[in-house]
Amino acid sequence: MLNNLLLSGFGPGLLALLSGVGQPRVATPLTPLTPLSPLSTSPASVDAPTLALHVARVHVGDGTVLTNATVVVRGGKVVSVGENVPPPEGALLVELEGELSPGLIALRDFSTARGENVDSTRNIMPTADLALAFDKRHRDVAALSAEGITSVVLAAPGSELVGGLAAVVDPGSGEVTKRKALLCIGAGTRALSFNRYPTSTAAQYAELDELFGAGESVYGQAKQGGLPLLIDVTDRADVQRAAAFAKRHGLKGALVGAIRWGDVAAAVKDAGLAIVVGPIQIGGFGPAAAEAVRAAQAGVKIGFAADSPDNHPALLRATAAQCVRAGMAPGAAVRALTGDAASIAGVADRTGRVAAGLEADLVLWSGAPTDLTSRILKVWSDGQLVFEAAPNASSQGGQE
Amino acid sequence: MIFTLPIMSQFVAALAIAALASPLPAEGAAPGADGTSWTVHAKAVYTSTGQVLENAAVVVQDGKIRAITPGIVAPRGALEVEAVTAGFVEAGSRIHDGFFSVEQSTEVQPQRAIADSLDPFDVRWKRLADSGVTTAYVAPLERNVIGGQGLAVKTAGEPTVAARTVPGRGYVTGVIGSLPSSGNSPAFGRPTSFYNRRPTTRMGVEWEWRKAFFDAVAAKRIPEREFDGAAQLRQVLAGELGLYITAWATQDIRTAIFLKEELAREGFGTVQLVIEAAAEAWKEPKLLVRSGAAVILPPFPDQGRTQDQSFMPLDAAKQVADLGVPFALSAQDARDPGARMAAQAGFAMRGGLTREQALVAVTLTPARILGIDARVGSIEVGKDADLVLWNGAPFEATSGIVGVLVGGALVKDPRP
Numbered sequence: 001m002l003n004n005l006l007l008s009g010f011g012p013g014l015l016a017l018l019s020g021v022g023q024p025r026v027a028t029p030l031t032p033l034t035p036l037s038p039l040s041t042s043p044a045s046v047d048a049p050t051l052a053l054h055v056a057r058v059h060v061g062d063g064t065v066l067t068n069a070t071v072v073v074r075g076g077k078v079v080s081v082g083e084n085v086p087p088p089e090g091a092l093l094v095e096l097e098g099e100l101s102p103g104l105i106a107l108r109d110f111s112t113a114r115g116e117n118v119d120s121t122r123n124i125m126p127t128a129d130l131a132l133a134f135d136k137r138h139r140d141v142a143a144l145s146a147e148g149i150t151s152v153v154l155a156a157p158g159s160e161l162v163g164g165l166a167a168v169v170d171p172g173s174g175e176v177t178k179r180k181a182l183l184c185i186g187a188g189t190r191a192l193s194f195n196r197y198p199t200s201t202a203a204q205y206a207e208l209d210e211l212f213g214a215g216e217s218v219y220g221q222a223k224q225g226g227l228p229l230l231i232d233v234t235d236r237a238d239v240q241r242a243a244a245f246a247k248r249h250g251l252k253g254a255l256v257g258a259i260r261w262g263d264v265a266a267a268v269k270d271a272g273l274a275i276v277v278g279p280i281q282i283g284g285f286g287p288a289a290a291e292a293v294r295a296a297q298a299g300v301k302i303g304f305a306a307d308s309p310d311n312h313p314a315l316l317r318a319t320a321a322q323c324v325r326a327g328m329a330p331g332a333a334v335r336a337l338t339g340d341a342a343s344i345a346g347v348a349d350r351t352g353r354v355a356a357g358l359e360a361d362l363v364l365w366s367g368a369p370t371d372l373t374s375r376i377l378k379v380w381s382d383g384q385l386v387f388e389a390a391p392n393a394s395s396q397g398g399q400e
Numbered sequence: 401m402i403f404t405l406p407i408m409s410q411f412v413a414a415l416a417i418a419a420l421a422s423p424l425p426a427e428g429a430a431p432g433a434d435g436t437s438w439t440v441h442a443k444a445v446y447t448s449t450g451q452v453l454e455n456a457a458v459v460v461q462d463g464k465i466r467a468i469t470p471g472i473v474a475p476r477g478a479l480e481v482e483a484v485t486a487g488f489v490e491a492g493s494r495i496h497d498g499f500f501s502v503e504q505s506t507e508v509q510p511q512r513a514i515a516d517s518l519d520p521f522d523v524r525w526k527r528l529a530d531s532g533v534t535t536a537y538v539a540p541l542e543r544n545v546i547g548g549q550g551l552a553v554k555t556a557g558e559p560t561v562a563a564r565t566v567p568g569r570g571y572v573t574g575v576i577g578s579l580p581s582s583g584n585s586p587a588f589g590r591p592t593s594f595y596n597r598r599p600t601t602r603m604g605v606e607w608e609w610r611k612a613f614f615d616a617v618a619a620k621r622i623p624e625r626e627f628d629g630a631a632q633l634r635q636v637l638a639g640e641l642g643l644y645i646t647a648w649a650t651q652d653i654r655t656a657i658f659l660k661e662e663l664a665r666e667g668f669g670t671v672q673l674v675i676e677a678a679a680e681a682w683k684e685p686k687l688l689v690r691s692g693a694a695v696i697l698p699p700f701p702d703q704g705r706t707q708d709q710s711f712m713p714l715d716a717a718k719q720v721a722d723l724g725v726p727f728a729l730s731a732q733d734a735r736d737p738g739a740r741m742a743a744q745a746g747f748a749m750r751g752g753l754t755r756e757q758a759l760v761a762v763t764l765t766p767a768r769i770l771g772i773d774a775r776v777g778s779i780e781v782g783k784d785a786d787l788v789l790w791n792g793a794p795f796e797a798t799s800g801i802v803g804v805l806v807g808g809a810l811v812k813d814p815r816p
Contacts, residue, residue, distance in 0.1 A: 198503060200540075201516045201517045202503055240520075
């Protein structure tokens with residue numbers, strides 16, 4: 001039977017489920033499997049094995065935690081989630097030790113795309129498709145999976161006035177989850193260069209007002225609510241200007257790149273924008289984490305960025321952990337890493353929560369996700385195991 | 401209009417205050433709930449309108465001056481100081497975003513506005529406010545020939561550009577001198593990229609100015625020659641916008657005035673000219689008077705020469721004052737406490753100005769130049785409560801600024 005499962009294409013994932021943590025118990029005999037039908041690409045196949053993952057704690061991704069929960073997975077998707085419920089008939093029950101969360105979402109990233117995501121001669125490229133810069137064979141991809149990141153917003157850097165259309169990609173499956181997900185705008189001083197128009201904030205905003213005022217192509221889509229913006233900003237004045245700009249054109253989306261969010265959170269909230277926080281370097285004693293907490297407390301939806309590969313992707317979770325250290329509720333931090341991030345990226349109908357109908361992008365942690373002493377044990381993308389911690393590593397280095 | 405109560409007994413005056421000034425704070429100096437209502441009492445209130453009111457109370461309510469009553473003892477709870485002047489108006493502040501404040505992709509950008517290049521969180525606002533400057537005019541950095549339009553803003557208050565803006569006369573600002581050509585392209589050899597810009601000389605700067613205006617006029621007849629900013633240049637020629645030219649040295653001041661005269665001679669229009677940072681204005685008395693220009697003087701240099709090798713003696717302000725030319729003093733964005741606005745007024749007094757002349761040159765005259773004197777620039781009933789509180793006679797080297805109110809809010813607290 002094990003061989004059948006391996007052949008089925010779900011093999012690595014199931015093998016991982018079956019090995020290491022937990023002892024599998026077959027609740028009821030499995031239905032016969034069709035060999036060579038990868039579950040991740042044949043959703044809800046009647047032939048797909050149904051797995052019931054039983055775990056003590058499930059971070060749903062909306063700020064809530066389920067205890068003694070069973071997550072039923074089939075065909076790369078979550079079929080059902082319940083507390084204190086028996087596994088469905090026919091499901092393979094897998095006992096997991098630790099805590100389960102949705103896969104993390106990096107709201108701005110340049111992995112695999114560095115050097116491929118800008119055109120230094122032009123800084124207004126409204127139709128540039130960042131998905132084309134994604135290389136699923138790039139070595140950066142494995143590093144993302146190892147940090148529990150199952151979705152990445154591949155974006156243009158803030159150095160471009162209109163950097164193009166960001167894509168949400170899944171480093172684990174190598175698939176593009178959503179193409180043309182967000183329009184990248186450089187509304188901060190990073191977009192100003194001494195040798196390329198515009199060189200001033202005045203011209204920068206005049207140009208943006210002209211583009212969105214005319215409202216053609218992607219700009220029109222954005223104004224009609226069909227395309228959120230990812231707006232790079234730098235300082236508080238940038239945030240104010242960008243929020244006012246978004247408001248006067250009726251644009252939605254998120255601001256990214258600033259540090260001092262707290263003083264201007266009201267303007268951001270008033271404009272109906274979200275904030276992408278970070279990355280916050282470990283060891284810094286700056287105000288970044290506290291500022292993010294102030295923004296969150298002001299009612300602004302937040303998510304996080306690691307900006308890898310410029311930073312190690314581990315910084316994504318570390319950024320959230322520093323916010324917890326600065327006073328953010330752990331549940332809010334997990335939500336910012338997952339559910340809220342998914343809604344900012346426009347993929348909340350696909351991923352970001354452990355919920356029926358969404359992709360089985362899951363992370364098994366040894367403890368709480370925002371506790372930096374917790375380790376990532378396993379990572380699944382679309383139900384496929386894409387990372388597994390080295391065996392016995394958890395017991396290395398002394399007593400538990 | 402100043403509300404004054406001359407020859408009135410203290411008792412009657414106090415009654416007048418009580419009647420006029422329900423705003424009078426209750427006992428214990430409790431300010432208004434929003435912190436913009438106070439009574440300030442001083443041995444001398446310098447109004448900037450030619451009066452020094454002795455033992456006067458200035459009643460501030462909701463950010464405005466509601467009453468001024470001389471000849472009374474300090475009401476209970478008043479902020480008591482030696483002297484009060486109006487908040488300074490800095491017409492040549494440089495608190496912009498540096499290079500980001502001026503678009504350099506072309507040399508002529510009259511349509512660009514500084515508003516987007518202001519950072520209300522900039523720490524320099526606090527420095528400026530503490531030095532007594534309550535309103536500042538910000539023009540773009542002097543790296544373009546015509547850099548755009550400046551803006552008068554309060555130095556404190558709600559940190560948004562909109563909230564701090566003091567609407568006034570609009571100016572197209574620009575520079576005549578070495579700055580707009582400095583750093584453009586190599587003086588010899590090949591340019592390193594096609595982004596290397598002209599002008600590279602003073603002559604080129606002058607040419608850009610003249611060409612801009614001639615082109616703007618030509619575009620009226622030939623619509624296909626219309627360009628961004630032409631409309632604003634025509635507004636300048638029509639007198640709807642002023643022209644604010646930074647020119648330090650004699651030759652550049654002459655060029656600015658000749659430009660104005662050429663535009664008039666050609667029948668293009670009469671430009672209302674302000675020459676900013678005019679260190680050597682004193683060297684061209686006849687021309688200056690003939691031009692009708694107002695002058696903003698730069699900070700007095702430590703030693704004789706300043707930007708563009710211009711020479712500015714201590715009596716530079718005195719000489720300009722004697723010509724009857726409207727002039728303002730400026731400290732720009734001096735870091736050195738000994739070079740800020742109060743010190744500039746002190747230097748000008750050392751050079752021969754009376755205290756009253758020096759005071760007006762840092763308050764009412766710059767406010768008039770900027771077209772904001774209906775709101776700021778003097779201590780008059782109905783104006784913004786922008787006040788500077790002193791522990792001695794204003795501008796004396798031995799006096800200090802102990803308190804500052806901006807829009808009635810106590811930015812610097814005189815109380816121990």
